[in-house]
Amino acid sequence: MNSTTRKFIFHDLQTVEGYIDPPDALVFLSLLQGQQGRALDGGIAEIGVFYGRSYYLFRKICGPDAKLLAIDLFDIGKTSDGVSLQYSRFLENGRRLGLEVDENLIVKGDSTKLTATEIREKIGEVRFFSIDGGHMLQHVAADSRLAMDSLAKHGVVAFDDTFNPAWPEVTVGVADFLRERGSEFSAFCMTKYKTYVCRREFHEFYYGMIADAPDLTAFDHVETEFLGSRVARLHNPISRRMVYELMVRSGMSAFSERVYR
Numbered sequence: 001m002n003s004t005t006r007k008f009i010f011h012d013l014q015t016v017e018g019y020i021d022p023p024d025a026l027v028f029l030s031l032l033q034g035q036q037g038r039a040l041d042g043g044i045a046e047i048g049v050f051y052g053r054s055y056y057l058f059r060k061i062c063g064p065d066a067k068l069l070a071i072d073l074f075d076i077g078k079t080s081d082g083v084s085l086q087y088s089r090f091l092e093n094g095r096r097l098g099l100e101v102d103e104n105l106i107v108k109g110d111s112t113k114l115t116a117t118e119i120r121e122k123i124g125e126v127r128f129f130s131i132d133g134g135h136m137l138q139h140v141a142a143d144s145r146l147a148m149d150s151l152a153k154h155g156v157v158a159f160d161d162t163f164n165p166a167w168p169e170v171t172v173g174v175a176d177f178l179r180e181r182g183s184e185f186s187a188f189c190m191t192k193y194k195t196y197v198c199r200r201e202f203h204e205f206y207y208g209m210i211a212d213a214p215d216l217t218a219f220d221h222v223e224t225e226f227l228g229s230r231v232a233r234l235h236n237p238i239s240r241r242m243v244y245e246l247m248v249r250s251g252m253s254a255f256s257e258r259v260y261r
């Protein structure tokens with residue numbers, strides 16, 4: 001297991017306001033390190049940065065030299081003189097955590113206006129693409145097209161908020177995508193919040209990577225069928241989630257990592 005990165009996930013990362021929780025952070029860790037261990041290179045792209053919780057996870061795992069492209073409207077708390085409080089807080093989180101931000105690779109704008117060529121020009125082909133921006137059907141349709149057209153052969157796409165009843169159009173968008181491009185792409189892993197997709201020829205490879213990942217042994221791996229492919233559904237029992245929440249709320253986040261061993 002990766003004790004330093006796990007400590008970061010369960011403690012430091014929790015100080016950044018945002019949405020990736022430890023189970024998905026451990027999946028990101030397992031996939032990114034699995035790729036690195038096999039020299040499967042490429043850039044990292046993220047749509048939907050918010051205050052940087054996933055961004056700083058990528059930076060921690062992949063290091064200061066990784067080409068990490070971050071795309072967000074950065075319009076939360078934007079003042080009339082154009083200053084974005086969201087962007088200032090995102091940068092401040094990096095300074096506080098001691099992690100780099102490459103501002104040349106920050107895109108402040110609407111992801112649906114970007115092209116795959118622009119992404120490839122900035123970071124080359126993408127080995128890991130996280131989609132967590134606009135949550136309506138047109139956003140998911142455009143963002144998934146962008147991801148597929150910039151993805152390396154061995155790349156992975158993580159869709160956030162799939163099957164979340166608060167965002168039904170994300171579910172529709174991901175299902176549409178898998179039904180339209182199902183001959184090329186398939187899902188290989190699902191958590192409570194995210195669905196992970198890769199090219200069909202890499203399906204068994206990534207399915208196996210999840211099955212063998214030392215940082216994912218705490219979860220029940222349930223084999224599930226989804227639109228023509230075998231998916232590892234990582235089940236996280238409510239009892240564990242409750243113990244974890246209690247520990248975090250009582251100021252014991254530094255020890256909460258043990259719940260997920």
Ligand SMILES: C[S@@+](CC[C@H](N)C(=O)[O-])C[C@H]1O[C@@H](n2cnc3c(N)ncnc32)[C@H](O)[C@@H]1O
Nearest residue numbers: 018019048050053054072073110111132133134
């Ligand atoms: C749920 S938050 C992302 C959370 C983040 N991934 C994390 O780990 O904490 C969604 C973000 O998507 C951004 N967003 C919404 N629509 C967008 C669009 N069309 N293009 C780019 N970013 C967008 C919002 O500004 C917001 O910061």
